[in-house]
Amino acid sequence: MASIVPVPYAVAAAVAVLAAALLYSFATFDPAVFPEYELALAAPKRNNRMLSGSERIGEGELVSPEDIAHEPQTGLIYTGGEDGWISKVAFKDSVAESVVEKWVNTGGRPLGIAHGFHGEVIVADAFKGLLNISRDGVIQVLTDEAEGLKFKFTDAVDIGPDGKLYFTDASYKYNVDQAFLELMEGRPHGRFLSYDPSTKKTTILLKDLYFANGVTLSADQTFVIVCETVMMRCKKYYIKGPRAGSVEMFVDNLPGLPDNIRHDGDGLYWIALATDSSFSKMLRQRPWIRKAIAMLDKYGLRPKTERNGGTIAVNLEGKAVAHYYDADVSYATCCNKLSHYLYCGSLISPYITRLDLTLFPATATATATTTLPS
Secondary structure (H helix, E strand, O other): OOOOOOOOHHHHHHHHHHHHHHHHHHOOOOOOOOOOOOOOOOOOEEEOEOOOOOEEEOOOOOOOOOOEEEEOOOOEEEEEOOOOEEEEEEOOOOHHHOEEEEEEEOOOOEEEEEEOOOOOEEEEEOOOEEEEEOOOOOEEEEEOEEOOEEOOOEEEEEEOOOOOEEEEEOOOOOOHHHHHHHHHHOOOOEEEEEEEOOOOEEEEEEEEEOOEEEEEEOOOOOEEEEEEOOOOEEEEEEOOOOOOOOEEEEEOOOOEEEEEEEEOOOOEEEEEEEEEOHHHHHHOOOHHHHHHHHHHHHOOOOOOOOOOEEEEEEEOOOOEEEEEEEOOOOOEEEEEEEOOEEEEEEOOOOOEEEEEOOOOOOEEOOOOOOOOOO
């Protein structure tokens, strides 16, 4: 029997580097240079240990609850999971008494959720498109394309005062399972759209968005705010008044990658931050590194860099008020303030996180800075 001759470490390392170089050179993935990013927005108050004191709702019964929509009439929370289920959550003061009910399975990946005016539930399903689910659970596809181009990644939705639906298609190129490639490529494949139930017409309102994500109506319902995850900013699109049809910046240079955004009815918008901006900022002008990272991710070798996820609360003018985050939070997808509780969804956790804001508030920082959170 022939003996096995050990391969010297230097030779093995050289072979590995050569293989990586060959894979890199033949990979068709071609990232672009991102626009510049300024110093991160800083809030005057913060809680950088938001997991301390937080509670878990529906642990083990929910699968990556991405969005959270509260129904005031029943007090229930609706959320969609990676397993396709829309679940109803009856939450109590005691987390142990909260009840999760599997309601309807879309057969896709429900992301954004909004409650209609007549008991229906509107769902932005990443694979199926924009759905209407009746009170008794009947699913109807409202729209799944615009201008002849199919939605690839239907993401978030909200409802206007006239019943018109405003929603995003995060990317016309990549689907939800390829979201990391969308983040790494750095090109504007996202769209912001509307759907009019009375005419059944789908209209593209904004094109060329960088990972179009969260959507919410303004407090006065004159404009819609839409988040661009890759650019770490949110824009506002006017739907009423003399500026109808125009767009301007709402908040820029966020300290993380925004996902969903919700108004709390008390003068604040809560923007979920999937991770902080440090990693993204470092790579903005280095597409070749992003290409290498995308290759590592394809083979399950990418190191985890997501950290300091959470939420930032901004006022009606887009000024930062409070920042809640934690080094151990990643892929926070929505944070909704209901009463004195903050409910947060996640792309990876099997539960909804709840934080009592009266017991664990954000507190004033010693000095307002524009550095990234630590």
